[in-house]
Structure formats: C-alpha cells, structure tokens
Amino acid sequence: MEKTSSSGLTRTKSDQLVETLAAAFKSPVSSGEAPAGMVSSDGGGATLSRKSSRRLLMAASPGRSSVSGKNNTHIRKSRSAQLKLDLDEVSSGAALSRASSASLGFSFSFTGFTVPADEIADSKPFSDDDIPEDIEAGNHKPKIQTEPTLPIYLKFTDVSYKVIIKGIASSEEKEILNGITGSVNPGEVLALMGPSGSGKTTLLNLLGGRLMQPTISGSITYNDQPYSKFLKSKIGFVTQDDVLFPHLTVKETLTYAALLRLPKTLTKQQKEKRATDVIYELGLERCQDTMIGGSFVRGVSGGERKRVCIGNEIIINPSLLFLDEPTSGLDSTTALRIVKMLQDIAEAGKTVVTTIHQPSSRLFHRFDKLILLGKGSLLYFGKASEAMVYFSSIGCSPLIAMNPAEFLLDLANGNINDVSVPSELQDRVQMENSDNETRNGKPSPAVVHEVGQTASIINRNKVIIF
Numbered sequence: 001m002e003k004t005s006s007s008g009l010t011r012t013k014s015d016q017l018v019e020t021l022a023a024a025f026k027s028p029v030s031s032g033e034a035p036a037g038m039v040s041s042d043g044g045g046a047t048l049s050r051k052s053s054r055r056l057l058m059a060a061s062p063g064r065s066s067v068s069g070k071n072n073t074h075i076r077k078s079r080s081a082q083l084k085l086d087l088d089e090v091s092s093g094a095a096l097s098r099a100s101s102a103s104l105g106f107s108f109s110f111t112g113f114t115v116p117a118d119e120i121a122d123s124k125p126f127s128d129d130d131i132p133e134d135i136e137a138g139n140h141k142p143k144i145q146t147e148p149t150l151p152i153y154l155k156f157t158d159v160s161y162k163v164i165i166k167g168i169a170s171s172e173e174k175e176i177l178n179g180i181t182g183s184v185n186p187g188e189v190l191a192l193m194g195p196s197g198s199g200k201t202t203l204l205n206l207l208g209g210r211l212m213q214p215t216i217s218g219s220i221t222y223n224d225q226p227y228s229k230f231l232k233s234k235i236g237f238v239t240q241d242d243v244l245f246p247h248l249t250v251k252e253t254l255t256y257a258a259l260l261r262l263p264k265t266l267t268k269q270q271k272e273k274r275a276t277d278v279i280y281e282l283g284l285e286r287c288q289d290t291m292i293g294g295s296f297v298r299g300v301s302g303g304e305r306k307r308v309c310i311g312n313e314i315i316i317n318p319s320l321l322f323l324d325e326p327t328s329g330l331d332s333t334t335a336l337r338i339v340k341m342l343q344d345i346a347e348a349g350k351t352v353v354t355t356i357h358q359p360s361s362r363l364f365h366r367f368d369k370l371i372l373l374g375k376g377s378l379l380y381f382g383k384a385s386e387a388m389v390y391f392s393s394i395g396c397s398p399l400i401a402m403n404p405a406e407f408l409l410d411l412a413n414g415n416i417n418d419v420s421v422p423s424e425l426q427d428r429v430q431m432e433n434s435d436n437e438t439r440n441g442k443p444s445p446a447v448v449h450e451v452g453q454t455a456s457i458i459n460r461n462k463v464i465i466f
C-alpha cells in the first residue's frame with residue numbers, strides 16, 4: 001500500500017485502518033461486484049414486518065393516553081398582547097411583515113402541496129387496512145400523512161466533495177467526501193453513521209440539494225433525474241439546530257407552518273386541520289398548548305421539540321425527508337420513539353435519510369439501510385441488519401458482545417481494542433503490538449512497515465487487519 005512510504009511514518013494506525021476499510025470496501029463497488037453487505041436497490045420488504053411494533057408504538061404513545069390537555073403540568077403560554085399573533089393575519093400574509101419566517105423557524109420556501117395526477121399514477125392508494133389500531137385506546141389512529149406523495153428513489157454514485165481553504169499565502173484543498181455511493185427507496189430509512197467529522201452532515205446537505213458547489217463530483221439522482229427546482233417542494237429537511245419561536249405553543253407553531261407553507265389552493269380550515277392531524281400523528285396532543293420554550297422560558301421536552309421540528313417538515317407532505325441528528329441529546333427510549341416515528345413516515349411512502357451519532361442497539365436494528373463513513377470515505381453501504389455479517393466476513397468482529405453501532409463506530413474511528421483479528425495473522429499482530437510500541441504517540445517505522453505489509457494482505461484476501 002502506498003502509505004508505507006517515508007511520508008507515511010507520521011500517520012497513525014487508526015488512519016491506516018480507516019483508509020484500509022475504505023479501500024477494502026471501495027474496490028468491489030467500483031468494479032460492480034457487490035460485497036457481502038451490499039444490497040441491491042430493490043430494498044426488499046423491510047417495512048412489511050413492522051405492524052406489530054407500530055401497534056406497540058401507538059399504545060405507548062403518551063398522546064394516546066386519556067390525559068387531556070387540561071391536566072398538562074407543563075408551563076403554559078401566557079397570552080401576552082405582544083405575542084398574540086392573529087392566525088387570520090398570518091393567513092392573509094400581514095403577520096409576515098411582523099415576524100420573519102426565519103424567526104418562526106420556517107427555513108423552507110412556500111411549497112406546493114397537491115401532486116399532479118400523472119405523478120401519482122403509480123403510487124398505491126392507502127386502504128383502511130393500513131390504519132393501525134390503537135389497542136390501548138380501542139380506537140383508530142390515522143397513519144402518518146394519508147395523502148399520496150410522489151415516491152422518490154434517491155441514488156448517488158461516487159459522490160466526492162472538496163473545499164478550498166484559503167490561507168494568507170496559499171490555498172489548500174481539503175477532501176470532505178470521497179467516492180460515496182448508495183441508494184434509498186421510498187418506504188425505507190437510510191441512516192448515515194460515522195464518527196464526528198466523518199462527513200455525515202455534508203453528505204446529507206448534498207443529497208438534500210442544499211449544497212451546490214463546483215467542487216462536487218459524482219451523480220445524485222431523484223427518480224433518475226438530477227435535482228431541480230420542482231424537487232424543492234418535495235423535500236423536507238430537519239436541521240440539527242432548530243430555530244423554533246420559543247413563545248409559540250406547539251399548536252401555534254404547526255398551525256403557522258401549515259398556513260405559511262401549504263398552497264393557496266387549500267382553505268384556511270383545511271390547513272388548520274392539517275396542523276391538527278400532524279399534532280395527532282406525532283403524538284403531540286398532550287403538549288399542544290405548551291410553549292416551545294427556550295433559554296429563558298421552560299417549554300416542551302427535548303423529544304417533543306424534535307417532533308415539532310419533524311412536524312414542521314412533514315406538514316407539507318414531503319416525498320423525501322432528511323434529518324440531521326434527530327436523536328441527539330435524547331435518552332435512548334425517546335430516541336427510539338423518534339426513530340419509530342421515522343419508520344412510520346417511511347411506511348407512508350416517503351424516503352427518509354437521517355444522520356445518527358451513536359444509536360443504541362435497539363435503534364440501530366430499526367434502520368433499513370446504513371452508510372458508514374470514516375474520514376469522508378465509504379466504509380459500508382448496505383442493509384443495516386447485515387453490517388455486522390459483512391465486517392465479520394472480512395475478518396472484523398467484536399471480541400465481546402457489544403452494540404453493533406458502537407463496534408462500527410470504533411472501527412470507523414480506528415479504535416481496535418475489542419476487535420478480533422484473523423487467526424493466521426494474529427501472532428504477527430501480537431508481536432507487532434508488543435515489540436513496536438509507539439514512541440511519543442507516533443508509530444515507529446517498523447510499525448508502519450508492518451501495517452503496510454498487512455494492508456497488502458487486505459487487498460488480496462479482503463481481510464482487514466491492523
């Protein structure tokens with residue numbers, strides 16, 4: 001491997017590992033030969049087996065309990081004169097001059113809502129059978145967004161992105177993404193996983209059409225077409241840092257979103273009903289009259305806040321929903337609930353792509369597809385459920401039982417402490433570890449040489465060793 005040259009002496013073993021994994025993964029992709037973990041774009045019927053868990057979700061939803069808004073212990077909004085925005089004014093556009101859309105947290109332009117008949121010709125209408133029953137309450141809950149959407153198949157091939165960092169004397173190119181390939185179908189949730197700084201948000205922005213730079217290469221297609229203005233109204237994007245207006249209640253936030261973002265073809269009543277439906281779909285009934293809150297005023301919980309952000313986007317019935325770290329800062333149960341909700345959204349025919357930082361094992365298994373990034377390179381793309389099998393097939397498996405997501409992140413980080421090494425090379429690695437300890441945090445020339453040798457074994461046998 002080229003990295004054994006003298007210039008490579010300062011590189012760490014973890015750098016070697018990540019690049020080796022990327023190389024081991026990349027070669028079969030470019031040659032058209034799928035690795036063990038790679039899946040075809042057909043996606044399969046991962047969504048079909050979810051009905052039972054969805055029922056549990058409905059039953060567990062706090063929004064389904066008999067507690068009415070009156071019993072809510074959260075701080076409620078005091079209806080001060082300054083904050084009382086008239087919905088009529090908003091719908092007629094007058095309130096827009098008072099409160100900018102940015103301050104209300106609406107980052108998107110006004111969007112179309114109805115889908116032309118020819119676009120939805122192929123989409124299957126929802127039947128009553130699809131409506132899950134709420135076992136606990138004994139009634140039916142409407143599924144997420146019942147209007148049909150244009151199904152969008154997202155495919156990206158060999159996507160690379162670099163930035164030019166301008167210094168005082170000279171400028172330097174920095175590679176952010178390097179040859180990322182993948183795809184996601186309507187009805188699926190694709191998770192982008194990787195250590196901090198691996199390029200998840202950048203990739204999400206690229207796929208969501210939010211980053212247009214001449215330094216982007218590769219292809220990104222939506223139903224085999226490049227990004228167009230028309231797609232803007234079909235894409236929802238939930239950013240990591242939300243900008244919700246702290247003094248509005250949940251209901252007001254979503255109602256304003258509906259009034260501002262839904263097309264003029266809908267009446268005010270229809271828009272308000274859409275907001276109410278979203279509140280119900282996302283299980284926000286219990287906190288609908290609670291203020292969002294902020295630094296100075298206590299409001300809804302973190303999980304509820306995330307759901308409001310998601311509601312702001314699904315209110316326009318997007319075909320493609322992108323989310324940047326929707327579970328960050330949440331406990332594992334709340335995070336699981338958010339991901340179950342994303343599954344529900346996908347089941348309604350939408351294509352969902354989300355970045356995820358450190359999912360619990362329960363959460364990890366809920367994703368249909370996974371992209372694992374390491375330092376901007378693709379380490380894995382395929383079914384999430386097959387990621388461990390794939391890495392095990394190339395000689396990488398955890399020595400102790402552990403959360404697969406944790407293991408994969410360790411691998412992407414180059415942290416190899418709890419990872420097994422194929423037996424035929426184990427002795428050499430042990431010798432290497434004991435004899436060639438790093439000096440001053442840098443690998444000795446012997447270590448680099450040894451890693452270079454083992455790296456060549458990877459290319460021959462698709463065995464990963466470090």
Ligand SMILES: Nc1ncnc2c1ncn2[C@@H]1O[C@H](COP(=O)(O)OP(=O)(O)OP(=O)(O)O)[C@@H](O)[C@H]1O
Pocket residue numbers: 163165174176194195196197198199200201202203357
């Ligand atoms: N415009 C830019 N100029 C310089 N560096 C950039 C730019 N955009 C991204 N980067 C760098 O690219 C790398 C990937 O950034 P990105 O935000 O995509 O990572 P991430 O995986 O989402 O990280 P985190 O999980 O911490 O949010 C980082 O090292 C970041 O500093």
